[in-house]
Amino acid sequence: MNPLNSIRNFSIIAHIDHGKTTLTDRFLERTGTVAKRLMHERFLDSHPIAQKRGVTIKLAPVRMNYKNYIFNLIDTPGHIDFSYEVSRSLACCEGAILLVDASQGIQAQTLVNYQLAKKLGLKIIPVVNKIDLYNAQVEKTAAELCQNFNFKKDEVIFVSAKDDENVNQVLEEVIKKIPPPQGQKEKPLKALVFDSFYDSHKGVIVYLRIFDGFLDLNQKTPPILQFLASKLKFEPLEIGFLTPKMTPVDKIGPGEVGYLATGLKEISHSHVGDTLTSLKTKNEKIGVKPLLGYQEPKPVVFFDFYPVENKDYIILDDSLKQLKLNDFSLGFNPVSSPALGKGFRLGFLGIFHALITQEKLEEDFNLSIVITSPSVEYWIVKKDSSLLKIHSASEIDDLSQIKEVREPWITASIFTPIKYLGPVFELCQNKRGRFVNQEYFGDYINLKYELPLIELVGGFYDQLKSVSSGFASFNYQLADFRPFKAVKLDVLIQRVKVEVLSMIVNKEKGEKVAKKLAKKLKEVIPKQLFEVPIQISLNGKIIARETVKAYRKDVTAKLYGGDQTRKDKLLKKQKKGKKRMKQIGRINLPQEAFMAVLEIEK
Template structure:
């Protein structure tokens, strides 16, 4: 039977990366008897190796806990800006949130973005100051920071240490006392939110749902309102965190269903589920299609691995509907795929999973963003994902690039170098405020400048203390040009990129210098050029390897030596005409690491 509404508490945990969210979830599961001591492993809810190693959550997970006669549904949300939409849906499924802040680090950018989303959903927020047993912990300072920056009362914040198990019972009691019970009508037509979905090789697609009104039970015919498809439910249950099958889920409850769905793409996050025979008139608000933001090409190092890459990407796609791919070919790299990602972390995770789980060696081309190109003579507008497909410059009226609004938190002593970095990347400063000893800077930046290596530079300039969060603010026209790289007068399409005219020369020079170091010497001279259209803006030459053909001449007439050198020169000219240049894989990887000099 469905649980009584007044006994249910639905909450999520909000925290910046590495503030102890997953460890706290582990302790809550352990304390409520979800798993025995023997079954516990660290980061129970993070089931990918990458999640455990990096200490980040990539997929939202849920677990049902029992505490003093109440049912607590915990939603573990991703902590990174790339997954902001998933976080918004997870928060919409809850009535309250635990705000976990590291007692040594204080409030950081991602915490803030998610807290404001939580406040928008009208949540009851319980501040938890974690890691109070660290030598560098300053709980009082952090309490003050929470009040000052976020503007919520932290006088009754729970002091805890998830690692040592301090304050866990107090957190559980606070959830029961302070978070309101959900509202819902069991007799109304079924209305449930699809919070997340993933592929299981035994069960097919597993769908995480939060029931708002009505009940959901086995054998019921349900309809996905945004997708317009109907399915028959064959299993209903909850995670404790082990799977427990249930007869039904009532209003306010969070659990999972399976309905013989084969592809995650059919079960889109944020969709509304309703009864096919007795549908609800209005879908839940907030649903949107997730659009990839960053694109790059993935090519196998060994061309024979192409089929393996195709199969691996298709399998990953089963589990991650926000990742898109289509086939592309490149003169330099052969066959591969043009893939779209939610952001740079998402790109890195997919690439790492392909390398690890499917044992593939990959070359990744420089990441690019989606440009909107207005064509002359009213020929409309096209979207450009790959710089190699750029139309002829004479047909282009203007190019628009995506811009973002970035909020950066940085300790005062690193502020100067961070401001300089943002200025170099064509940033427009919007705001600068101080909270304690930390500055909060708001900048508008072109996304093109951020996808390169902005995050790495930000972290290295601030010794890892700066935190960064962004949201898209639309497209703006800019003076953008396509910069091509020519090696031995042959264009290498995989290295072409779209750059701002003002920074093109610096980018081009950096690229050709880097390639000069990386491409091995051949028996003939190799020019490396960066060009915009027909104009070369930077050039380096790799000198030829030289065999000493005059070594056998001892004394005698100088014309003998000259004759041999002339013969060698002709041979080299011929070789240059027919010779091909092999570009090592590092050269392509180095293309991503531009601007670190």
């Protein structure tokens, strides 16, 4: 075990694409944590999707040795959908590096992450990155940090993580400015679980930060551990540090960050945010109070996932359970559709979170998935005053029994250059937004708006980037549920209702959305050998219609040499296909059809 004054626990917090992962790579190189021959870009982003997209999607702790100090860095995602991972990381730290891109300046996540770190009482080191860029505004960015966050000018460090310029200065500041952890090894074990995953050999493995006491697996009698929330008791298989690979050790003491292999086979036994303690006997009373964890994330947008092949339903079920082991924010329940068969309704933290999950299912588990258009949670107040919570318009059967529909609202923080204020105001008004207040940050302004959550699902982020030439950014949190004038749009393909395409929309936008949706579906549904009528009904009345014209494909055109047997076989196959399309063609839609709602607002 290491003395407390030699340990520094910290995170790097930043807006997305401000260079956080690149700076982490330089730390790994400078401290010799990873050998040069093994080093590659985005080293801690171990998942291929994170590497491909260039976006951190999962927190990653790493232990580094620098001079006579132990650095525990917890790398965090920058995308808004994964902001909950930042709070989990900061709960284990005494300090944070606030990283700002010199060409972008302060942005929405910069502000949110700073406020979170201050609320937790962390020591913050301001760092201006990308000073090598031709359009870097180094002094201006530093002035913004000083003016808005009360830093002193000589506290700001200027670096180029890409060129490895002044990186050592940041490491030295970590030693000087970030306080060592507090804790006493003589006290009972008290550790915070901040992440977990499943290993087929070692069972559930948790990442933890020890606040008091210690873990020692070298004792004659193995320790008995217990999660306070689940009250589950177990004997650990292995403990160790992340260097970044899992490196087993015999002891872990107060202030340290490491991993613990529980041997448990059910991920539900381990809760992120739970407190871990030890017992001398299984009947011993617990004398430890739970640590203050953090609020678990709540899903804000819902999609239905269906396997293209019905036989893959069981595989999809198993795959989702495996993903749940490493993504505790993911929630899912079985659903069924007359059109698409059996599938699952999944809750996500945002659209990006959903798309990442779809990619994981397709690439990691070799599944072909159809996902339906996104929805949010609605509260339905019936005429008998009972309350029903739904996540899809298809769950509404009898409109005559509904007294009121309530939709979720959010409080949004929109950070934009002042010169784009007009277009941003107009966008928010078009999205039924309600202005709250504004705060100036130099050439930028931070707008507080209340908005219906469903408006964010309908392409708000892309439109915000468009009206601000890419400079505006935003963050949001759920506020409450409010009544609104709701109507239900149903989609009929070949005069048969496709329930998974049903939508709940604001009454004022109903007819406009219906016409856009019909046109979009016409664009994405491929031509068949027969006409495909598309109808949109509002509360049962047809208000929009489009038709996909028929065409005849000569399937024998590619054949040469007069092979009549082969021609007959293909014609039989075409006839069977035509019959199949008539029978299930109205539900055999391309993925683009189910995501049309995301496109019609762009």
